[in-house]
Amino acid sequence: MKKRPRTLPRRPVGADSTRIACFFSTSGHSGVDRAAGHLIPALARRGYRVDLLKVRQHGPELEEIPEGVTLIDLGSRHTLACLPAVIRYLRRCRPAVMLSDKDKVNRVALFARALARAPTRLVLRSGTTISLDLATRGALERWIQRHSMGWLYPFAEQVIVASSGVADDMTDYTGLARARIRVVPPPVIPANLFASELPRPDHPWFGQSDTPLILSAGELCSRKDFATLLRAFARLRAERSCRLMILGKGAARERLLALAETLGVAADFALPGYVRDAHAYMAHADLFAFTSRWEGLGFVLIEALAVGTPVVSTDCPSGPREILDGGRYGPLVAVGDDAGLARAMLATLDRPLPKRVLQQAAQPYEIEASTDAYLNAMGLAARAWS
Known part of the structure; x- marks a missing residue:
């Protein structure tokens, strides 16, 4: 039985080194959805508490909610409108790391952490060859995404992508230093x-x-x-x-x-x-x-x-x-x-x-091999899993 998203948990006394936040806003049937559907349970199997921050009517949707995973309703169908809720979450829950994906979500994560003044490490992911993905978009959207990556992403602790080609393209297109980008294979195969x-x-x-x-x-x-x-x-x-x-x-x-x-x-x-x-x-x-x-x-x-x-x-x-x-x-x-x-x-x-x-x-x-790589990129211990 699916668990219903709930409101924010009580604030811990100190920073929570065992908590990971996953902040996505997806179509429900994309590669990000499939990767999240594998990664989130795998992180929970390692003993981490995982909070999936939910933009209403957006994915990812987990078929079953494993022990240790909490759905948190951010209260809006629009990613940018979720900014106040993400700020409140970071102030109250203080996860060790917040993993986000896609540029609009990544920007909200960056602004939320800055405004919350939280000690949470940010790991930003981008899943496509950005120059080609933006080629058919409007001039304003191209400008915003190109410059937000070049100017804002250096404030994150880590930027991760799925392939070296995506990393090279991101550097060439946005000016983000290649040394700041890490290739992490996504969890695809059980x-x-x-x-x-x-x-x-x-x-x-x-x-x-x-x-x-x-x-x-x-x-x-x-x-x-x-x-x-x-x-x-x-x-x-x-x-x-x-x-x-x-x-x-x-x-x-x-x-x-x-x-x-x-x-x-x-x-x-x-x-x-x-x-x-x-x-x-x-x-x-x-x-x-x-x-x-x-x-x-x-x-x-x-x-x-x-x-x-x-x-x-x-x-x-x-x-x-x-x-x-x-x-x-x-x-x-x-x-x-x-x-x-x-x-x-x-x-x-x-x-x-x-x-x-x-x-x-x-x-x-393979899912567990990829989970090890994700934990390493997030600066967390690759604990044994059951």
């Missing part, structure tokens, strides 16, 4: 996934050895560039029988279906919608294709590797090159290159890497 025998999905396309199934997953939007994947699939299908399935929902759904009709591959193309747990789909696919134009890392690419499914990926900024060790664990192709992608998919279907080799690439993103 340890038992590496050895799990996942059930075959209830779909007729799985388990047909004579017709390889290519899978992808993500929001149906321009950033994921599934149009290039469809064009590459049409090239590949002209040479051999195969099928393509993309898991996810989004505004590009009808455009992708229309493109499949135009390319003449609609009969072998499926969009089943959003699947909450895609691991079984990945495990029983013959190939996973990742075609983003830009990312912060690429969680689904890591998940596919963890279940031992061969992958191909665009060499987008940032993440895939690091995950795949420069192509060691799967080919990298130029963004938007459907011909190159088709060749890479054909070669990988013909000569897939062994499962045990593919899983090596996902090991740094």
Whole structure:
């Protein structure tokens, strides 16, 4: 049974070295949500008390609230309007560390600590390649985010990102010193996934050895560039029988279906919608294709590797090159290159890497290993867990 968010706990006599605050404001289905859903329980398992500061009607949403985790309602649906509540929380609870994510939330965290005059250490996270993420935003929003990172983030004790590419981009775009940014692998993979025998999905396309199934997953939007994947699939299908399935929902759904009709591959193309747990789909696919134009890392690419499914990926900024060790664990192709992608998919279907080799690439993103890295970045002890 879910616990209801409650008001602030009583103020401790002194600073609380065992308390961690997590301040996020998410869509409810993003990579940050998935990482938070793994990290928060893992921190609690280490014996820390974790407060999840909740912006109303925003994620992350935890399916179950573990012992040691408290939801704190900040009283508003708008992140900036939560500033007074965050100030009151810091004054009363005095957590050892507050971890926040996304620039607007990070700014509130910085202002709240300054106004609260709290001894809490701030660890700010950014999860995307910021220059590309802001490229389509308005001039004012770009200016605010660019300069807030360059001017305000030095007041935090630590800035963390998911990949070296994101760190380098942040330095180049905002002027924040590279030495102030630490790469910390996010918690993506539960340890038992590496050895799990996942059930075959209830779909007729799985388990047909004579017709390889290519899978992808993500929001149906321009950033994921599934149009290039469809064009590459049409090239590949002209040479051999195969099928393509993309898991996810989004505004590009009808455009992708229309493109499949135009390319003449609609009969072998499926969009089943959003699947909450895609691991079984990945495990029983013959190939996973990742075609983003830009990312912060690429969680689904890591998940596919963890279940031992061969992958191909665009060499987008940032993440895939690091995950795949420069192509060691799967080919990298130029963004938007459907011909190159088709060749890479054909070669990988013909000569897939062994499962045990593919899983090596996902090991740094195992939940407990990542939790150790987060605690180290927060300046806290990596306690034993149960």
